[in-house]
Amino acid sequence: MSETTIFRNQHDELSKMASDISERLSIDQLSSDATEVRHLLSKLLGHLEVHLVMEDKSLYPSLLDCSDDKIKSMARRFINEMGDIGEALKAYRNKWKSVYDIQDNPRDFVDHTKVIFNALIKRMEKENTQLYAAVDAL
Numbered sequence: 001m002s003e004t005t006i007f008r009n010q011h012d013e014l015s016k017m018a019s020d021i022s023e024r025l026s027i028d029q030l031s032s033d034a035t036e037v038r039h040l041l042s043k044l045l046g047h048l049e050v051h052l053v054m055e056d057k058s059l060y061p062s063l064l065d066c067s068d069d070k071i072k073s074m075a076r077r078f079i080n081e082m083g084d085i086g087e088a089l090k091a092y093r094n095k096w097k098s099v100y101d102i103q104d105n106p107r108d109f110v111d112h113t114k115v116i117f118n119a120l121i122k123r124m125e126k127e128n129t130q131l132y133a134a135v136d137a138l
Contacts (some may be wrong), residue, residue: 004132010051011098012042013123017044018117025113027106034102034109041113045093052086063131068138075130085119092116 021040024030030037063075092112096102102109 002136004059004135007051007055008128008132010047010054011128014044014051015121015124018121021113022117025110027110030102030106030109032103034099034106038096038099040077041096044130048089053087063135066138071134071138074134078127078131082123085123088116088119107132 017040021037021044024037024040060075060079063071066072066075095112096109
């Protein structure tokens with residue numbers, strides 16, 4: 001098993017959760033009952049938080065201590081890029097705290113969710129194909 005297997009598996013799980021939510025992004029349905037989507041979103045955000053802590057406390061510090069300068073540089077770049085996504089994620093989490101927040105503004109929720117999920121999916125794909133691939137090649 002490679003060093004990045006657990007992180008890749010978490011990415012797969014997070015992508016599946018995002019897909020499950022995306023399939024339920026009906027404005028009509030959300031305006032009448034957003035309970036299921038909010039529950040799924042809570043689950044996704046909880047798993048994402050664990051994943052980010054694992055990366056921040058374990059993966060990235062070890063990459064910054066790596067003897068390979070290419071890996072160190074790539075890790076620094078990924079850390080810097082995460083700041084923007086992290087801030088957007090905080091704003092998203094704060095805006096859609098309850099079922100009622102979603103039901104009162106389903107169109108905004110759908111649009112915001114699509115933007116956030118797109119950014120997360122792109123980030124995970126980039127980590128998988130660039131950073132994790134480089135780490136696994138060592």
